[in-house]
Amino acid sequence: MAVLTEEQTMLRDMAREWADNEAPVSAFRKMRDAAPAAGYDAATWAAQAEMGWTGILVPEAQGGAGMGYVSLGLVLEQLGRNLVASPLASIAAATSAILLGGSDAQKAQWLPRIAAGEVIATLAIDEGPRFDPAKIETRVEDGRLSGTKTFVPEGDSAQLFVVAATDGLHLVSGDTTVTRAPRHLTDSRSHAQVTFDQAPAEALGGGAALIGQVADRAAAAAAAEMLGMAESAFAQTNDYLKTRVQFGQVLASFQALQHRMAKMFTELELCRSAVEGALEAIDSGRANVAQEVSLAKAVANETLHLVSREMVQLHGGIGMTDEHDAGFYLKRARVLETQWGNAAWHRDRFARLNGY
């Protein structure tokens, strides 16, 4: 566990308590069954905004808390534990784009509203089914942006899009010039194909390089959510093995299963270090952010993949049923693994960054 400030400890404890009391996995199930177009429950989201989580990254001058990515990660981790359907990670990605590339006017226009929880914002990079920030055809001419973005998270409800074009990131308001087509993925969250046709766009500074920097921050946030999911999936499995009796013994007494749990626990510890390392690197503005993020996302992908798969297998038949929560973790895991670069993508970049 990273060394937390008193403020961060309070934030984490509050987030954890809230998620456990107000947004357990049963709340996600309820949302899944009700299937709102936005992909999240409005009241649950309002509560999160109320607690100020939308302002974690926003400087105090613009109405936020200015706490940084480690703090954001702590909250996302708690949400991940209970699979809370929340646009917070998408909003944070959009926020980081404005923080890094926004003019004073853009910051003044958007950040206070984001901090106040008034705006659902999201990041739209990909134009195909696989993460590829190098393959962008969306163009901006005379301040008008045209192109199609696929599988945009929170694309169904976003009021502000941070869109990657050939020359960098642009802010596009989610008004009528935007066509949204929902894409129902396995995780029952919001993803949409979004088409911009001559949409008025405002460029952020930083050019094409900004796309990579923002994608890294989005990836680090996803890794934090994945860490929380893996922790919870692991804990639930561990509890189950201690209660399920077969052959007159609890499953937890079988050495073959103990060793598997021990291996998962080990991987989880490595995963936590990698995720916290990436968030800290971003906060302290270190030069190796890209490398640290690739490490974190690749490790989080592999760890959550292992744990969510084992959660189903070790629960046996019950883990296969829709009635049990294991499937939710398995399905969401795959979506997050695909988002902002899968393990292979990040391993490849890690190698390149290290000169081989």
Next chain:
Amino acid sequence: MATAPDIDAPANPLDSFRAEVRAWLTANFPPSLKGKDNAMSAVEGPHTNSPEEDAWQTAMGEKGWGVPTWPKEYGGGGLSRAEARVLQEEMQRAGAWNPIGGMGVMMFGPTLLEYGTEEQKREHIPAIAKGTVRWCQGYSEPGAGSDLASLQTFAADAGDHYVVNGQKTWTSGGQWADKCFMLVRTDKAKKHEGITFLLCDMDTPGVEVRPIRLISGSSPFCETFFTDVKVPKANRVGAEGEGWTIGKRLLQHERSSLSGGGSAAGRMFAGASLGQIAKRYVGVDGEGRLADADLRSRIARHEMDLRSFMLTLRRASLEAKSNQGPSAATSIMKNVGARIMQERSELLIEIRGFAGLGWDGEGFEEDALKDVRTWLFGKAVSIYGGSTEIQNNVIAKRILGMLDHQ
């Protein structure tokens, strides 16, 4: 896979049989059904057959070739193993598939042929051979999964019949089945020796079936409740208390059929190559190789595993010529088959990215949506029919002679 030997090869006693099979297939297999076999049919339940499908099933059923090695007197094909292989090769060559299947064919039939009375065989085997009666399996219970012998469903002796009470779970296809072969407890004092093998009509009063929804969204399994269900004693297979022996034999047949010996798993592997699909989604480098080197290496590793598995299946089937029935090696096959099937699904998901994670609705290819469901349903493969962990125990204890824990 297996290539059909040339018909002009040196004279072979099977040549005339091969010619007979070829002619029969030409006359009876409608070319419109080529490759139409649905690998997920067992999961999705029965569908309305087209007239061609009906005709094909009837033809195979009457010939007995859906169960080629079963005795002719009970409606089987009466073929030797070598002849059955020829039949399979010729069917593959013609793009034909076996329309007769299900648990009756895979598990119950072979077991009843071994343990049933003459009367029971005459009553049940011909209908299985023709594919007109569906069977389901009443084995697992909520508290008796891997530890099957802990089952509690009780059959009380009531003279000429038993009165059955209890609950089964994971009843595959229970909502579509006509009959159920089940293990029940007839003696509470003994664990393994207190189990009896019964056959029950699913429309008997007191039998209630509730489908279980899986993470894949489908409901191929059910919970089945028995409340004061009367089962005639004539429907008992073997002696009272002999159910564990018979039931275990049936499980061997189940494992061998689940190991993918050219059936369900084989069909799944028969689709487009992973490499080709990956090239489409991931792109190629300057030399035409898959652009993602990491993925490329993992696909190669998977394909090598798959080929080793198929070669092992073939070797095992050749070596089994002299043996009777399935062997302990079926545990290995089930585990490898499950692992490969799951890896394949996961590679497909990874290759397609978000396009491979569609649940429903617009924007996804039909194949991709199907593969998502296969991925999720495939998680059951390493759990049902004796989980991977249980098969590993079987390998350790029965093949390697290792000892019990504690």
